[in-house]
Amino acid sequence: MAWRFKTSKYKNAAAKFPKREEWIPELSVGNLMHSCGNHIKASGAFMAFNTINTGGGSLGILPVSTSGRLSNGLPQLPAHGDYITDFEFSPFDDYVLATGSNDTNIKVWVLPKQEDIYTSALSDINASMSFPNEKRVENVTWNPVADGVLAATVFDTVKVYDVERGDNKYAFGCHGDQIQSVSWRGSGTTLVTSCKDKNLRILDPRSGGKVLEGKGHDGIKDSRVLWLGDKDFLVSTGFNRDRRREVRLWDSRSFGSSLHCIDVGNSTGTIMPFYDRDTSMLFFIGKGDNQIKYCELTDKSPFINENFIERTEQIKGAAMVPKRLMNVMEGEVNRLLLLTSSAIIPTPYIVPRKSYKDYHEDLFPDTSSGEPTLSSSSWFSGQNGQIKLMTLNPSRRSDPVSTPGHLFLGNQADTVVNGNTSRETTPIQKPVISKPEPASTQEIISPPSVNQVSSTQATNIPDEPEDIPDSQSGDSTAQTMNQTDEEKEVIQHSSVEDIPPVSTPTATSAKRPVKVVQIKTPAKVFSAGRLSKFKYLKGRTEHKDKHIVNIRKLSTTIPGESDMFAVNRTRCVIPIEGAGGLLQVLEFSRLGRLQDTGVPVLQHKSKVLDYVWDPFDDGRLVVACDDAKIWVWNIPEGGLTETLTEASQCLQGHMEKIYFVRFHPLAKDILVSASYDMSVRIWDLSTGTEVLQVEEHPDQVFSAAWSPDGKYLSTVCKDGKLRIFNPRKYQSPLMEGPGPVGSRGARVIWVLDGQYLLVTGFSSKNERCLSLYDTADLATPLETVKVNAAPPILVPYYDEDSHTVFLSSRGENQLYAFEVSEEEPYLSPLSSFVGEGLHQAFSFLPKITCNPKEVEFARAWRLTSTSVEPVSFTVPRVKMEYFQDDLFPDTQVTWEPTMTSAEWISGLNNQPRTISVQPAGMKKLSEAPVEAPKTSKYDSYNPDTYKTDEQKKEELLSAMTNKLSVQGDPLPQDLAEGVDSDEWEDE
Secondary structure: OOHHHOOOOOOOOEEOOOOHHHOEOOOOEOOOOOOOOOOEEEOOOEEEEEEOOOOOOEEEEEEOOOOOOOOOOOOEEEOOOOOEEEEEEEOOEEEEEEEEEOOOEEEEEEOOOHHHOOOOOHHHOOEEEEEEOOOOEEEEEEOOOEOOEEEEEEOOEEEEEEOOOOEEEEEEOOOOOOEEEEEEOOOOOOEEEEEOOOEEEEEEHHHOEEEEEEEOOOOOOOOEEEEOOOOOEEEEEEEOOOOOEEEEEEEOOEOOOOOEEEEEEOOOOOEEEEEEOOOOEEEEEEOOOOEEEEEEEOOOOOOEEEEEEEEOOOOOEEEEOOHHHOOHHHOEEEEEEEEOOOOEEEEEEEOOOOOOOOOOHHHOOOEEOOOOOEOHHHHHOOOOOOOOEEOOOOOOOOOOOOOOOOOOOOOEEEEEEOOEEEEEEOOOOOOOOOOOOOOOOOOOOOOOOOOOOOHHHHHHOOOOOOOOOOOOOHHHHHHHHOOOHHHHOOOOOOOHHHOOOOOOOOOOOOOOOOOOOOOOOOOOOOOOOOOOOOOOOEEEEOOHHHOEEOOOOEOOOOOOOOOOOEEOOOEEEEEEOOOOOEEEEEEOOOOEEOOOOOOOOEEOOOOEEEEEEEOOEEEEEEEEEOOOEEEEEEOOOOOOOOOEOOOOEEEEOOOOOEEEEEEOOOEOOEEEEEEOOOOEEEEEOOOOEEEEEEOOOOOOEEEEEEOOOOOOEEEEEOOOEEEEEOOOOOOOOOEEEEOOOOOOOOEEEEEOOOOEEEEEEEOOOOOEEEEEEEOOEOOOOOEEEEEEOOOOOOEEEEEOOOOEEEEEOOOEEEEEEEEEOOOOOOEEEOOOEEEEEEEOEEEEOOHHHOOHHHOEEEEEEEEOOOEEEEEEEEOOOOOOOOEOOOOOOOEEOOOOOOEOHHHHHHOOOOOOOEEOOOOOOOOEHHHOOOOOOOOOOOOOOOOOOOOOHHHHHHHHHHHHHHHHHOOOOOOHHHHOOOOOHHHOOOO
């Protein structure tokens, strides 16, 4: 049926090519014709395209509304070490960009705001996440419904990633050759691929793989396939046996034969297909062509109405702009960005109408709103949904606000309505804190402390008094000593509902008002400044002859609960790709280049999830695996000489795979672990048995940390709560409080001698945050600092001597630093360290390894994808010939245990000794001779000596008078001799 007999609103839509002055000219466009990518993509905020550089691994980034010649230069993102094969913006975040490269890596980037794109150095922005692969990455594409689900093709394998968790969830190697394109169905349920073996395949990742396979194009050259929205149709482009280009339409339920075929001529350029699900408009653009073929998909034969061709410059790549950006009041129904050899041509498609004064509702059906329907976890659990829609009518339009880096939906719950899954924001319920009455009218018990438990459990408590926790003040210590044992064993809970009955105090009991903690807002408009000695700390990567290089196949799939990189004074351990959970142990005594093959490893029987060194034994390594086992290895002196497969010890007790393991800071052989069975268990390695267990958590335990004195254990859980336990006495928590609201991960550490908890996590807007809590009151953080918006978890390391916390994360090049204080501002930013290239992790060494002569207060090793590099952190000082005793207090000996496991279990609390790090022969700075003050150039103002203008005038006249009065009488002319008047004669 000819098109002239069919009614179509878009039949006469035509390209409106802009004038040359509206092009974006003089661009260094990359020449990547052998890549299956389109070389240019667009979001609601930016356009990105391949550019020329030495390695080909850069993208040009411009605001999507850019027009005309660039006056501020071209911002470029150096994303990869080799040319970028494909890239795509997230459909739900205009600032998030996924890239794939010939360097075998997939990366996810968070771009700065549009207004900052010309002023920010794109080389300094952080890669959100990196997924290394064994072979070149060909395609990357986001799921159109679920947030954070990314599909990619790596040679003959399709991989599906959960970007939120940093995991490769599925991998399908059912193709016979290189995959050339991949496309999601509009509902995000299945994928279709085209392959060099000439077959088309439909895959369902969540049900196990291939659903349908059939013959595609007969030619051997590149082919493309595109799913047409949520319809049952597919369109493919390729070559026939005669090497002529063709376009075919397929029914996704049967690949017996195509429904329609169009001959597009005998040019050699691969045809790029584009489809608009709202208008059913199809565009076919060949690489190297100077034509755009515009068609329309119909519901009846011939299905594709074609033969509308527009002529333009020779095209190297093309992209469609999101429909949200269309100028609907001018009849713009689509917009293409055409990439030529040196320019970008924005090309709108306009439907002619007599007047554009009114909004033409018939031309603009509801379009994608740019909001996700599902979270990644919901999609991977099997839920389905449809694309959320919005109107383009300007009078009824309400676009969602796009925030840079807002990749995932945090603090939200999935709800199913009539079979469709939607997202509803769940408000956070804050605990209700009752206000105490004045002490004059109410007797108030002193606030319970961290080591207190309920009176209902007091029968199991020993009679000897418990040590007063460090979080209590000095005056409260004396008062607490006068309390009864029953009063001392009262649990502090964060909410009123959880408070157990408290016994009435006796007449001899000490009574004092409850400590009322004032809730401090994170934003302080006027805050007193504090001079930090470490504000201008300097991080420096040491010379390359101290590096370990040529690391092969570093695995980056270790879960986010693990630090990934473990170091002690002698050696380090890193994960290696391969079956059986491989760990490579590298000796610092053998620096330099590793051999290409044959490096010995530790081999496990299942995937490795976490690993830590024994702080008191540089040769003992503990490894947690997903088979619920904990392996204990003893590394031989001098390092590994062969691959080891049998550990010296294996601990079993957990029912499911283990999140993490952590050693006790003071007691030898004490280890804590957390598992997917929601249990937190404490082990004694000297006997190889489980000795203690705390109450099960209701959800995943993100992190756990021992207090510096080794008495308490803190945890942060996915249910959004912080907990503090006294594991030697009680299974239930001593204290609970609200933690980070995000569900993407968190870390907790103790700071300031155990008086405070420092927590890293995510806000409700998925911004990475740093929060400080007082251990005496977990109801609200003292201060919360927003770091930035990026998916990786911030991993903290705290240096007690300098009160400095370092924050690292995977796939970035920046290490953040903050100083922690007991006074406002509690968290002060310090200078950050920016390394060359991206790192995977940092691991810090004990203080004893630092060099005080160079004012080095911290030392770490930095893990990149191919090397291990030492990094030194120093403080600039003038008098470096003196020992800077104000920066180096006596440090704790953390590399020696203070008690055995049996002693700790029995209740002993031995604290570590301290030593001075002052080098021999160096004098202290505090004992240096005091220099005489230098004469200032200008005298300071003194009100006693200040003279007014009148005083100055009077002094000047007085000086002149005195000068005249120094001459006595007579005057000099009076002494001159002459003649009498009668001696004068007239002549």
